[in-house]
Amino acid sequence: MDTNGHNGSNGASAQRNGSSEKYEVQEHDVLVIGAGGAGLRAAVEASEAGLSVGVVSKSLLGKAHTVMAEGGMAAAVGNVDPEDSWKTHFMDTMKSGKFINNWRMAELHAKESPDRVYELEQWGALFQRTPEGKISQRPFGAHTYRRLCHVGDRTGLELIRTMQEKTLATDAKVYMETTVTRLFKKDGKVVGALAYTRESGKFIYIKAKAVVMATGGWGRIFEVTSNSWEGTGDGVVLSYDAGADLVDMEMMQFHPTGMVWPPGVAGLLVTEGVRGEGGILKNSKGERYMARYDEQRMELSSRDVVARANYTEVQEGRGSPHGGVYLDITHLGYDGIMKKLPTMHEQFLKLADIDISKEPMEVFPTVHYTMGGVKVEPENCASTVPGLFAAGEVAGGLHGANRLGGNSLSDLLVFGRRAGIGAIEYVNEGSHSLEVEGSEIEREIERVLKPIETGETGESPYLIQQELQKAMMDHANIMRTEEDLKEGLGKILALKDRLENIRVQGSRLFNPGWHAAQDVRYLVQISEIILRTALERRECRGAQWRLDHPDMDEELGHVNFIVSKDGQGEVGIESREIAPMPEHLSGLFKEEAKV
Amino acid sequence: MTADGSAARLKVYRGDGENGEFVEYETPMVTGMVVLDAILNIQAEQESDLAVRWNCKAAHCGSCSAEINGVPKLLCKTRIEEYEGREINVQPLKAWPIIKDLVSDVSWNYEVSRSTIPFHSEQQAPFTMYEEDVERLYEPKKCIECFMCQDVCHVLRTHEKHDVFAGPRFFVRNQWLQMHPMDDRDRLRYLKEDRGGIQYCNITKCCTEVCPVGIKITDNSIIPLKERVADEYYDPAKWLMRKIRGRKNGASNGSVNGS
Numbered sequence: 001m002d003t004n005g006h007n008g009s010n011g012a013s014a015q016r017n018g019s020s021e022k023y024e025v026q027e028h029d030v031l032v033i034g035a036g037g038a039g040l041r042a043a044v045e046a047s048e049a050g051l052s053v054g055v056v057s058k059s060l061l062g063k064a065h066t067v068m069a070e071g072g073m074a075a076a077v078g079n080v081d082p083e084d085s086w087k088t089h090f091m092d093t094m095k096s097g098k099f100i101n102n103w104r105m106a107e108l109h110a111k112e113s114p115d116r117v118y119e120l121e122q123w124g125a126l127f128q129r130t131p132e133g134k135i136s137q138r139p140f141g142a143h144t145y146r147r148l149c150h151v152g153d154r155t156g157l158e159l160i161r162t163m164q165e166k167t168l169a170t171d172a173k174v175y176m177e178t179t180v181t182r183l184f185k186k187d188g189k190v191v192g193a194l195a196y197t198r199e200s201g202k203f204i205y206i207k208a209k210a211v212v213m214a215t216g217g218w219g220r221i222f223e224v225t226s227n228s229w230e231g232t233g234d235g236v237v238l239s240y241d242a243g244a245d246l247v248d249m250e251m252m253q254f255h256p257t258g259m260v261w262p263p264g265v266a267g268l269l270v271t272e273g274v275r276g277e278g279g280i281l282k283n284s285k286g287e288r289y290m291a292r293y294d295e296q297r298m299e300l301s302s303r304d305v306v307a308r309a310n311y312t313e314v315q316e317g318r319g320s321p322h323g324g325v326y327l328d329i330t331h332l333g334y335d336g337i338m339k340k341l342p343t344m345h346e347q348f349l350k351l352a353d354i355d356i357s358k359e360p361m362e363v364f365p366t367v368h369y370t371m372g373g374v375k376v377e378p379e380n381c382a383s384t385v386p387g388l389f390a391a392g393e394v395a396g397g398l399h400g401a402n403r404l405g406g407n408s409l410s411d412l413l414v415f416g417r418r419a420g421i422g423a424i425e426y427v428n429e430g431s432h433s434l435e436v437e438g439s440e441i442e443r444e445i446e447r448v449l450k451p452i453e454t455g456e457t458g459e460s461p462y463l464i465q466q467e468l469q470k471a472m473m474d475h476a477n478i479m480r481t482e483e484d485l486k487e488g489l490g491k492i493l494a495l496k497d498r499l500e501n502i503r504v505q506g507s508r509l510f511n512p513g514w515h516a517a518q519d520v521r522y523l524v525q526i527s528e529i530i531l532r533t534a535l536e537r538r539e540c541r542g543a544q545w546r547l548d549h550p551d552m553d554e555e556l557g558h559v560n561f562i563v564s565k566d567g568q569g570e571v572g573i574e575s576r577e578i579a580p581m582p583e584h585l586s587g588l589f590k591e592e593a594k595v
Numbered sequence: 596m597t598a599d600g601s602a603a604r605l606k607v608y609r610g611d612g613e614n615g616e617f618v619e620y621e622t623p624m625v626t627g628m629v630v631l632d633a634i635l636n637i638q639a640e641q642e643s644d645l646a647v648r649w650n651c652k653a654a655h656c657g658s659c660s661a662e663i664n665g666v667p668k669l670l671c672k673t674r675i676e677e678y679e680g681r682e683i684n685v686q687p688l689k690a691w692p693i694i695k696d697l698v699s700d701v702s703w704n705y706e707v708s709r710s711t712i713p714f715h716s717e718q719q720a721p722f723t724m725y726e727e728d729v730e731r732l733y734e735p736k737k738c739i740e741c742f743m744c745q746d747v748c749h750v751l752r753t754h755e756k757h758d759v760f761a762g763p764r765f766f767v768r769n770q771w772l773q774m775h776p777m778d779d780r781d782r783l784r785y786l787k788e789d790r791g792g793i794q795y796c797n798i799t800k801c802c803t804e805v806c807p808v809g810i811k812i813t814d815n816s817i818i819p820l821k822e823r824v825a826d827e828y829y830d831p832a833k834w835l836m837r838k839i840r841g842r843k844n845g846a847s848n849g850s851v852n853g854s
Binding site: 059063065068129133135154168176199229230263264268351463507509511514 | 702
């Protein structure tokens with residue numbers, strides 16, 4: 001199913017006879033893979049510049065994980081705390097990321113977020129207001145000032161709907177419910193992608209002068225996650241397979257507050273907005289325990305700290321009946337909750353029979369976000385492969401070892417736009433020869449069809465996925481040790497060998513089993529990379545909590561772990577020194593230390 | 596907190612647009628289980644090709660809408676326990692062609708979306724807008740595009756006026772666009788004469804009843820827009836003005852109710 005631009009795409013459509021399989025051919029200047037906030041922002045940028053743009057969306061348009069973002073979008077507009085500035089936002093971001101962030105990305109992000117907020121408003125997004133008629137801002141964990149522009153607890157919905165409507169007002173062609181299986185290169189440059197439509201199972205080869213990867217994260221490698229089924233990290237593996245460098249892959253964010261009961265909703269996000277609005281964490285003894293972990297910031301400490309605190313309370317026997325801790329927002333009263341947190345009220349009432357205006361919630365850490373990803377140039381989001389750009393959660397660097405709440409939505413728009421500009425410049429720079437060997441495409445089609453058209457029986461992709469999720473829960477969870485990680489790696493490598501044996505029933509018509517067979521390949525590859533990099537980072541830093549190396553290692557504070565596919569097709573890891581911060585940035589921290 | 600030995604039983608439509616039937620399945624009952632949990636269990640353990648749409652599993656994204664016993668529901672928000680003692684028959688939304696099993700072709704909605712006149716403002720953000728000016732925009736903005744209001748609307752479901760009628764979801768969108776204090780486009784002609792077709796709605800309130808986020812679609816979106824259209828089109832003075840100025844309708848801005 002696709003939705004055409006007013007003029008359609010200028011892509012050629014042709015039927016080709018392969019030896020075994022026909023595929024349609026489309027052509028665009030820029031192909032955007034992923035239709036969340038970052039992908040749509042890049043698409044709008046390139047389309048408005050007059051380029052032919054294709055957007056591939058694994059789901060229907062507007063259903064991307066961006067829609068789940070609740071608390072708000074961080075931007076130092078200074079509407080409620082005029083002292084705020086990009087400098088403080090930059091420093092908060094670096095401190096929270098434990099200084100392994102790409103400082104230039106953090107600088108650009110802090111400087112440009114306000115413009116992206118106002119741009120959204122210009123395009124019809126509506127934020128809650130201050131008494132002066134400006135955009136209101138709420139406090140959030142480890143942000144020095146009240147900084148999150150928001151609309152209740154559905155800010156992500158407002159963002160995705162605005163971007164979706166903006167995209168549909170351009171000539172961009174949207175390929176809905178379409179999955180990309182491989183990027184194709186010629187002379188070292190990315191020149192196209194093979195995709196299939198989930199509805200019919202038909203293949204499309206999309207030629208493109210530039211590709212913007214914006215597929216989001218990979219929370220689905222864990223059983224308990226706030227991520228939707230889509231979060232299988234397609235883009236990071238597609239990029240890795242095409243030769244791109246990845247960075248900080250060991251850094252997975254555990255959000256401190258996911259639902260724990262009933263079982264079907266375990267892991268579902270409870271927005272940090274609850275703590276932003278004054279929510280209090282208590283254990284089964286009724287203690288407000290955050291005082292023991294971060295006396296100053298309490299519940300509004302950074303996510304890594306609060307997640308570890310919640311985990312520790314339960315580990316040490318002070319948990320709730322369903323294995324969580326209590327989060328109490330009853331002081332806000334029914335009216336306050338309906339204004340500030342209506343979605344949370346509905347979610348708990350409907351799914352857990354809990355009225356949060358009367359009772360506390362039960363919460364526990366849930367896998368939420370991936371700080372690591374495709375390594376990109378800060379200015380234009382170019383990956384290390386010519387023609388391939390990346391933005392949003394699939395890209396790494398901005399957040400370092402721990403992401404601040406609210407920095408994700410601003411990341412999507414700041415770097416989605418920059419990736420769009422990067423792609424435009426690349427397309428306009430030179431000539432692009434996009435022809436690839438038809439046999440190469442046909443080989444890929446054969447590979448993708450193998451689980452479904454052999455008529456054999458074999459392993460279920462769902463069961464392999466479940467085993468993988470369990471292995472990652474058991475061995476690469478919030479608390480890690482070398483022994484555990486190695487055991488996990490053994491299990492994942494065994495699963496990797498079994499991928500060949502996956503077989504599914506049914507036809508290619510909207511067949512989720514077949515789709516899962518594609519996804520699980522991504523999940524296995526990412527899990528292997530995460531386990532290997534988590535083994536390399538022998539310290540505690542942000543989200544990486546190594547019980548066997550309980551301190552922060554000064555030297556590792558200057559290092560990123562870079563992953564790339566080596567000559568043998570195996571995971572290569574290199575530790576790389578982080579370039580020192582220039583004076584205008586490092587000076588900010590020195591000044592602060594003096595005060 | 597896991598299976599207590601009892602089973603959830605449900606009948607699920609299996610088939611495509613041409614052929615299909617309800618097939619009965621059984622899956623272990625778990626406390627708090629929603630219909631989507633049951634469907635996904637069946638998919639993982641019994642029928643790997645059972646087609647269903649879902650994303651967030653938290654009633655935020657609107658992907659998993661289908662019909663249970665003929666009534667549109669979000670599968671992720673509907674508890675199995677609600678049907679104690681009753682059959683559970685799950686089938687795809689009826690107002691569009693069935694693709695397979697629980698998935699129907701909702702792409703028509705995106706065509707209507709493309710035809711909608713988007714937000715536009717000559718003024719430059721940051722806007723100065725007060726809470727009291729925008730408060731009533733929050734309700735239509737809550738829409739999660741589950742398309743259940745579209746599915747249940749007689750104009751589409753029974754009379755199949757897909758070519759000339761936008762449907763409740765898009766009246767909700769047009770409502771906030773028309774009410775936005777900074778928007779400067781006019782959509783009354785669209786609503787009356789182009790794709791909108793708002794006059795076909797006879798206010799049966801079916802859409803309001805099924806809205807999973809509680810938007811009062813009929814009272815707060817459709818009726819105010821109908822009033823505005825009536826005001827523009829059937830006021831004799833304005834009719835004369837249109838004749839003289841050769842325009843279909845006057846400029847409109849800001850409040851719908853305020854006209």
